């Protein structure tokens with residue numbers, strides 16, 4: 445049964461702590477496991493990767509078999525149905541359209557003295573996409589990672605995802621990768637995949653940046669690998685927070701909470717409401733709906749460990765609690781959701797109104813479903829085009845332009861005691 449917490453009496457501090465610390469580095473056991481995987485792969489390359497693939501995914505592969513062959517992609521097409529291909533196409537179109545709007549143009553400005561300042565945008569050269577695949581296949585995550593990479597024109601896009609115990613990659617995942625135009629696909633998952641992309645092995649290339657979501661091991665590995673490579677964000681076990689008033693429908697709210705709980709025993713599902721009636725009705729609905737899920741055990745564990753219904757005094761208090769959680773997904777299921785929007789400070793994706801079910805964002809709407817978790821929506825944004833480009837500043841001075849600022853530049857250099865800096869400006873007026 446999901447916990448019912450009164451925001452005033454008990455406070456939500458303990459629940460917040462628990463939810464937000466799921467993916468922190470405070471858990472020495474998992475941290476040690478992941479650090480050891482990274483170190484081993486940095487030293488021993490493919491040999492170590494293959495050991496972990498055998499241990500965690502129970503797949504026996506040799507080094508070369510990690511790379512998915514063209515024949516495997518063709519076989520995958522035989523295993524998927526037309527309805528899937530049609531859904532995939534619509535999702536790709538919507539995701540492409542949404543991300544194309546995020547593209548930025550390089551710009552330059554010339555002033556009256558002929559000083560040119562600007563910014564040029566260039567795609568990253570080599571990006572690694574992590575696509576989860578431990579307890580479920582995620583072809584939708586292929587699209588969410590791959591489409592923006594392609595829109596941004598990243599030169600080389602490689603993908604990793606765990607194989608099944610037969611040493612195969614899920615056919616829906618493979619077809620999605622082929623449709624998106626991923627250049628190379630490798631059968632490796634978990635922390636070992638992150639390590640391989642960070643350090644490079646004989647078979648798996650070192651990349652400039654790793655993007656994509658994953659479980660706690662993947663997320664910790666990304667955090668530890670940061671610096672060897674860039675990463676997008678910490679996109680760990682899924683979360684949903686439903687901010688609801690008495691107009692919300694208990695059956696819908698319970699379904700939405702479970703939609704994220706079923707991802708992972710470490711997923712989090714929270715309802716914040718000022719309606720006691722809604723709170724008790726949702727509690728009952730959850731019990732009913734849980735029993736009908738094929739992933740009942742996973743969802744039940746998530747609800748037990750990281751689920752809560754937080755009962756507040758008012759909508760304003762609900763909003764305050766919501767902002768403190770900074771959830772990955774926030775559903776605003778209230779009578780006037782657009783009036784609440786202005787008060788929301790922290791959330792990865794915000795779903796407004798009673799018909800905006802969270803899974804629309806997971807699959808088809810177009811915005812990215814790779815989103816910050818563990819409270820990191822306080823400072824991270826959803827995966828977006830900017831993750832796949834880098835910017836260079838452009839600075840070009842004319843003599844007249846330099847003349848105008850030279851004394852100020854020299855003064856600032858002198859204050860810092862950096863003579864050579866001052867000279868670099870001064871010498872241009874000494875000829």
Ligand SMILES: NC(=O)c1ccc[n+]([C@@H]2O[C@H](COP(=O)([O-])OP(=O)(O)OC[C@H]3O[C@@H](n4cnc5c(N)ncnc54)[C@H](O)[C@@H]3O)[C@@H](O)[C@H]2O)c1
Pocket residue numbers: 477500501575576577578579580582585606632633634635636657658659660661662678679680681682707708711772813814815816817
């Ligand atoms: N935040 C987001 O944007 C977002 C989006 C989609 C999915 N997700 C999350 O992605 C995750 C998918 O999880 P998953 O497990 O199905 O797939 P996954 O691919 O993330 O993880 C599977 C891998 O975990 C590793 N692993 C499992 N148990 C281990 C252990 N005891 N020690 C070391 N490594 C171990 C294995 O190497 C395995 O290959 C879920 O947590 C889901 O909520 C998040």
Ligand SMILES: N[C@H](CO)Cc1c[nH]c[nH+]1
Pocket residue numbers: 582584585681682683704772806813814815
């Ligand atoms: N809800 C996940 C992000 O936390 C994304 C996803 C993919 N498939 C289903 N859901």
Ligand SMILES: [Zn+2]
Pocket residue numbers: 682703704707803806
């Ligand atoms: Zn989901």
